[in-house]
Amino acid sequence: MANITLKAVRKSFGSFEVIKGIDLEIRKGEFMVFVGPSGCGKSTLLRLISGLEEITSGDLMFDDARVNNVIPSERGIAMVFQSYVLYPHMKVYDNLAFGMKLGKRDKSEIDTRVRKAAEMLQIDHLLDRLPRQLSGGQRQRVAIGRAIVRDPRVFLFDEPLSNLDAALRVATRLEIAKPHHDMNDVTMIYVTHDQVEAMTLADRICVLRDGVVEQVGTPAELYEKPNSVFVAGFIGSPKMNFLTGTFADAVGCTTLGIRAEHIDIVDQADATWTGTVVHAEDLGSDHFLFVDIGADEPVVVRRSGKLDTGMLGQVVSLRPQAENLHRFGPDDKPLG
């Protein structure tokens, strides 16, 4: 329920500047994901928004009110931590109710809201248990429940899935997406280093690098129109192929980027590049060929269907789809 605006926000720890001036607008009801490699400042940025860290300079506005000096509990936020911290000595019910009890809310109101949130997350049968009696997935749901009962204006998630195993991660991802659909007024900010999580959950993604914003946009925008080599390489799996030297010169740029699915295998006559298949990965529904065309690294080509094992060691002819070339100049920014 809040528009969040960051104006030239900076954060230093001692003489070390972590956040180097960020301007960003997060819209009401939006699911915004901060993504970037470790050490890029994404978690710090989230903690600045939560109020757990103090902003060194710049303005942080919630709905046009400056909240730089407002304490976390009065900002109307709820936070889910990476290691889903629950109070170990309190039952699930008390864990959910703790914040409201501190806020001196009415007992019956607390009860209604705790039970409603528990029902929503299907943890209502666990209310009398202690955290140590729960499984990892259940604990994470309690942590999300604790955020929901607070009825926040802004939800903050700090890599909430990184402690879960792969199967549980997908299931919990759904549970995080659900409150977003159910409470479409609530602004959500989600930090992750996993670009798949970012792509699947986000309305918009903010890619961070070394404390500055590289690019903000919808997942599709970032995928289709990355505005730097860094974003192009960070978003998408497998990683975008980058070619330099003569390969790039041929299309008049410094770095040529092309995604694996945008390279076709063609007849020798139509070939732009030729090379040997040095490695192959079969994922069942599709497969990847690693073709050595004489560049620094083999080019990855994605094809649908099962892998024909006879491909390995073969010489193939490749042609990138001209409309899907990403041309970057010497400053790593896209050309024209």
Next chain:
Amino acid sequence: MNRSMPRTIAFYACVLLIVLIAVFPFYYAIMTSFETGTAIFRPNILPESFSWDNYKAIFTRRGFVRSVANSVFIASITVGAALLLAVTASYALARVSFRGRGLLLMTILGVSMFPQIAVLSGLYELINLLGLYNKPWALVLSYTIFTLPFTVWVLTTFMRDLPMEIEEAAIVDGATPWVIITRVFMPLLWPALVTTGLLAFIGAWNEFLFALTFTISADQRTVPVAIALLSGASQQEIPWGPIMAVSVLVTIPLIVLVRVFQRKIVAGLTAGGVKG
């Protein structure tokens, strides 16, 4: 592990020896407390005679019950004061970063390195200045001073190990530092609180030098002083029987306390709060 027979025997022989050496003085004290007259002065392993006379003598003696009451009062207040100060101090030392934190911790530790006798005269002046001489508060003050360094250090270490995120979650929930300490940290620190509290209690209960120096009248004495100043029928007689009886009696509360709280020291209370 499959140990050979002689090694096992040697192991248990060692254990037995250690237990014997550790327990024998207490055994001898208990045995002596049931003996009277000249039987006390004859070395023996098994009691020669058995009587409750020494215990009866203690309770008919003026001031004994008063001494126990003094000791209970002083030790309890000391534990309470020490834990309150130590918990709040260790929260600051473990969680609030400020300039000179390390130095302060070292200084606190340094205080406990001085032998009691070295600070005795200074402390005496201080207590006179505060007008506490011959009052129980003199002992509460001095015991708290000597207990705090240890208590603060132990609790600081414990508190440092509590996950930062629990505190942050509480902050987001709207908890003030006082609420964090009392409603989030204290329940998690139970084992540490019980342990340090118990040690503080035992220290205060058994302390002799300060208790002797800072009290003058018989009705302000604590148990250890009362024991030491127990006098016999004549100047030449040391009443060993009653002394042993009192010693045995005043040890009982400590044993009871340890037994009670032993159950409360549940390790791994934090397990499950974070990750898992």
